[in-house]
Structures are given as structure tokens and as C-alpha cells.
Amino acid sequence: MKYTFPAGFWWGSASSALQTEGESQHGGKSQTTWDVWFARQPWRFHQGIGPDETSTFYQHWQQDIALLKQLNHNSFRTSISWSRLIPDGTGEVNPEAVIFYNTVIDELLAQGITPFITLFHFDMPMVMQEKGGWENRDVVAAFARYADTCFRLFGNRVKHWFTFNEPIVPVEGGYLYDFHYPNVVDFRRAATVAYHTVLAHASAVRLFRAGRYEGEIGIVLNLTPSYPRSDNPADVNAAHCADLLFNRSFLDPVLRGQYPQDLVELLKQYDQLPLCEPGDSALIADGKIDLLGINYYQPRRVKCRDSAVNPDAPFMPEWLFDHYDMPGRQMNPYRGWEIYPPGIYDILTNLRVNYNNPRCFISENGMGVENEARFINNGKINDEYRIDFISNHLAWLHKGISEGCQCLGYHMWTFIDNWSWCNGYKNRYGFVQLDLSTQQRIVKKSGEWFSAVAASNSFDKE
Incomplete structure (x- = not known):
């Protein structure tokens, strides 16, 4: 069967500043939380590889953009590093960073590749984290100034902006499950971080609209469909709770301009509501987006809890549901994630039926595999x-x-x-193989395939 996509379909890939640039202590950049955490606890990072040893885009941007062109990308998403552009978080702009990002944007455009730019991809400047990070409304205000600076510097060429990438992840990792700095386990603080992130997003959107910049602004959310084990009401309610916490806590504010009442009542029931201030509701209502980026990797399968909660344990999302290992599911054994392609359709259908069919695109989807060198055949x-x-x-x-x-x-x-992040280079995701010792780049078979798909705007599949 031949699958043909609409004219003008965006074919490309995504990356982030922190994961690709390298030079994390150079070029006038200040430290992020990742630089500091790695310096303090390098053993928590796979093979002791930290954020200074990334794929060296800061040096090899020209070669890498040429590869994007070879792969027939018509669009490419990456991020700007707040700590590189404004090293102290609030003050002077770093001229070296302006030159670098201007050069990258100009080269992408020269190669016919539309830049999609994210403002925040997990890389909190340490100077901002020392002020409390997203727990502090002063940091929300600082982010808004940073966003406005980006719009003014680059908005004449960048027409697709995204405030945050996967904003639920720093909430989960940093304040619930201990896989991001600052390694806190406290649901109320997590709820505050999530709430203030929405305020930061809405503040940036408000400034974008006020500046009358060309183009559009959105956000990138990792949407993980919550499937109940069965139709039993207890299982269905468990899936509903998971959906509220992990999907709708960001999806509803950015598409509807308000939080789901079910979520508010749920947090109120367990005394976990963040502190709200006058004007917050109006600000959130102003944060409705033009374009939604959807990151999809895996589904979430849940069931009702089969055991009582320890009342002395910290309140966690798992008080409301339990994880369910569905028999027969297809797994990526290297990442430990289920592979479930229909989930991408279910996400789009939910948006069409329940959210007025917003303009959207798949901003990430991928498969990480360990030790890919064993699949080399004729040098590829x-x-x-x-x-x-x-x-x-x-x-x-x-x-x-x-x-x-x-x-x-x-x-x-x-x-x-x-x-x-903490996985280093354990799992490889790229269309292009990177040799860490030589920095040599070699296109994989998937890259050749994707290049052909993008060129023809279609592919054949049995």
C-alpha cells in the first residue's frame, strides 16, 4: 500500500541544545543544572559521560546541517540554551551566543530547512535553580524576559516557536521520581513547579502576541495515552487519574486556557494544590497556542491499585493507580518501553474529537537501541x-x-x-551514526530510507 501525505508536510527531526552543542563550559555559557549535577555525582550518568561530551554541534553545525539537507529535511527542531544566551539568567546577552544561533538559523534557511525553535528543553541555568527554579515566580518572570529576547533577536527569521519541550518531565524527574536535578520527592512542590511552568509558558505567549511577531507559537508535550487494564470502573477511573496528572495537566491549559475541574478537585482532595494568585487565570487563558508539538514514544497501561497505600509514605501519583504489564505487548528491550504504533492515532483522534482538532505535528517519535555497531554491514x-x-x-x-x-x-x-541525560550514549536514536572517538558521522540505512520518504512525500508498505 502507498501512503501519501498532504502537500507541504513537515519532514524532519528534533534535537536540543544541551544534548548536541557540547562546549558546555565555553563560549560564554554559564552552567546548567546538568553541568553541576554531573560535577557532583558523575556516577549517576551512564559510563560517566556528562553534558560536555555531546555530539559537538557547536563545532560541527555546518557539517550537520549539510547532513540534514542530505536527509531531505524541510524542517528541523532544536532549542536555544538560556544559559548560553543570557549567562546570568536575567541580564546581558552573550554576543558569542547571538552569533552562533544567528549563524545556525541563517544556514538552515539557506539550505531550505525551516527552523523550529524551542526555548526550554530541560536545561535550567544553575543561577536560576539557585533561586528556586520553577518554584520561584521570579524565575517565571526571568523566563518571560529570556523568551522576549529570543523573539526580538531571531523572530525576523524564526516563524515556529515552542515555549517548552515535555514540561511534565522536569516535574516528574526533578520533584517526584529522582531522575533529574534537584532530586526532590515532594508532590506539592512538583505541583507548584508544573503550575509555574504553565505560567511561564503563558507569559511567553502573551509577550509573543504583544510583540506582533510573524509566525506562530506553541508548546511540545509528550502525550502518553492511558489505557485501562479492563472496562471495570475501578480500572477506568485509574486510567482517568493518570491521564489527568500526566497529560491533561498541561494539555488543557495550553489548548483550552484552563485546568480540568477533575484535576483541581483531585489535588484539593489530597491537599496538593499549588498557591494561586490574582491574575493567574487570565494569564493562563492568554496562553492558548497556535501549534501543538506531540512527542509520542509509548503508551501508559494502568489498573486500579490492588493493595492499600502506606499512609506514612509521601503522596505520589501511584496512590491513584498502578502500572499494568499487558501480556503479549511488543517491547523495545533496550529502553524498556512498549512499542504501540496505534497510540499515535489515538492521540490525534482524542485531539480531534475532544479538543477542537488543533493544528499539530509529531515533534518526536523514535527508537533507542543499544550497541548498534553489531548491525554494521558494509560500513553502515x-x-x-x-x-x-x-x-x-x-x-x-x-x-x-x-x-x-x-x-x-x-x-x-x-x-x-x-x-x-543520565543515559549518556547507552541507546542510539539517530538517522546518523556518531563515532564518539573520531566524531565521524555516517548515515544509517534508516537515514537513507527517510531521505527517500521525505523526497517523495510518501512511502510503500505491505
Whole structure:
């Protein structure tokens, strides 16, 4: 069967400043939380590889953009580093950073590649974290000034802006489950961080509108469909609670301009509501977006709890549901994630039916595999498994579009093997293989396949 996509469909990939630039202590950049955490606890990072040893985009941007062109990208998402652009978080702009980002944006445009720019991709400047990070409304105000600075510096060429990438992840990692700095386990503080992140997002959107910049502004959310174990009301309610906490806590504010009442009541029931101030509701209402980026990797399968909660334990989302290992599910054994392509269709359908069919695109989708060198054949990684993964997801994406979903593109994570937080280079995701010792870049079989798909705006699948 031939799958053909709408004219003008966005074909590309996604990356982030912290995971690709390198030079984390150079070029006038200040430290992020990742630089500091790695310096303090390097053993928590796979093979002791930290944020200074990424895929060296800061030096090799020209070569990498040429590879994007070779892969027939018509669009590419990356982020600006707040700590590189404004090293003290609030004051003077770093001229070296302005030159670097201007050069990258100009080269992308010269190669016919539309830049999609994210303002915050997990890389909190340490000077801002020392003030409390997203727990402090002063940091929210500082982010808004940083966003406005980006709009003024680059808005004449960048027409697709995204305030945050996966804002639920720093909430989960930093304040619930101990896989991001500052390694806090406290639901009330997590709720405050999530709430203030929405305020920061809305503040940036308000400034974008006030500045009458060309183009559009949105946010990138990792939407993880919550599937109940069964139709039993207890299981259904468990899935509903998971959906409220992990999806709708950001989806509803940015698309509807308000929080779901069910979520408010749930947090009130457990005395976990963040502190609200006058004017917050109006600000959140102003934060409705033009374009939604959707990151999809795996579903969430849940059931009701089968055991009592320890009342002395800290309140956690798992008080409300339990995780369910569905028999027979297809797994990526390297990442420990379920592979479920229909989930991408279910996300799009939910948006079409329940959220007035917003303009959106798949901003990340990908498969990390360990030790890919074993698949080298004639000097090139033969990653047929990645081609199968992408094509299966694209087939379900195509079905959603055929039913009227306003999905405008597909970006893969990621274009080149890159550093991935505490996992380092354990799992490789790229269309392009990166040799860490030589920095040599070699296109994988999946990259050649994707290049052909993007060129023809279609692919064939049995």
C-alpha cells in the first residue's frame, strides 16, 4: 500500500541544545543544572559521560546541517540554551551566543530547512535553580524576559516557536521520581513547579502576541495515552487519574486556557494544590497556542491499585493507580518501553474529537537501541528495525490525517546519535551514526530510507 501525505508536510527531526552543542563550559555559557549535577555525582550518568561530551554541534553545525539537507529535511527542531544566551539568567546577552544561533538559523534557511525553535528543553541555568527554579515566580518572570529576547533577536527569521519541550518531565524527574536535578520527592512542590511552568509558558505567549511577531507559537508535550487494564470502573477511573496528572495537566491549559475541574478537585482532595494568585487565570487563558508539538514514544497501561497505600509514605501519583504489564505487548528491550504504533492515532483522534482538532505535528517519535555497531554491514548500520518502527507509526498517523486530524508533519528523534541525560550514549536514536572517538558521522540505512520518504512525500508498505 502507498501512503501519501498532504502537500507541504513537515519532514524532519528534533534535537536540543544541551544534548548536541557540547562546549558546555565555553563560549560564554554559564552552567546548567546538568553541568553541576554531573560535577557532583558523575556516577549517576551512564559510563560517566556528562553534558560536555555531546555530539559537538557547536563545532560541527555546518557539517550537520549539510547532513540534514542530505536527509531531505524541510524542517528541523532544536532549542536555544538560556544559559548560553543570557549567562546570568536575567541580564546581558552573550554576543558569542547571538552569533552562533544567528549563524545556525541563517544556514538552515539557506539550505531550505525551516527552523523550529524551542526555548526550554530541560536545561535550567544553575543561577536560576539557585533561586528556586520553577518554584520561584521570579524565575517565571526571568523566563518571560529570556523568551522576549529570543523573539526580538531571531523572530525576523524564526516563524515556529515552542515555549517548552515535555514540561511534565522536569516535574516528574526533578520533584517526584529522582531522575533529574534537584532530586526532590515532594508532590506539592512538583505541583507548584508544573503550575509555574504553565505560567511561564503563558507569559511567553502573551509577550509573543504583544510583540506582533510573524509566525506562530506553541508548546511540545509528550502525550502518553492511558489505557485501562479492563472496562471495570475501578480500572477506568485509574486510567482517568493518570491521564489527568500526566497529560491533561498541561494539555488543557495550553489548548483550552484552563485546568480540568477533575484535576483541581483531585489535588484539593489530597491537599496538593499549588498557591494561586490574582491574575493567574487570565494569564493562563492568554496562553492558548497556535501549534501543538506531540512527542509520542509509548503508551501508559494502568489498573486500579490492588493493595492499600502506606499512609506514612509521601503522596505520589501511584496512590491513584498502578502500572499494568499487558501480556503479549511488543517491547523495545533496550529502553524498556512498549512499542504501540496505534497510540499515535489515538492521540490525534482524542485531539480531534475532544479538543477542537488543533493544528499539530509529531515533534518526536523514535527508537533507542543499544550497541548498534553489531548491525554494521558494509560500513553502515543496517537498522531495519528503525525503519519498521517509523513506517508502522506513520501508517497510523496517515490514518488519523485521512479522518480529518490536522497533523502537519513528522519529526523523528533524532537526526544524529546524541547524549541523552543520565543515559549518556547507552541507546542510539539517530538517522546518523556518531563515532564518539573520531566524531565521524555516517548515515544509517534508516537515514537513507527517510531521505527517500521525505523526497517523495510518501512511502510503500505491505
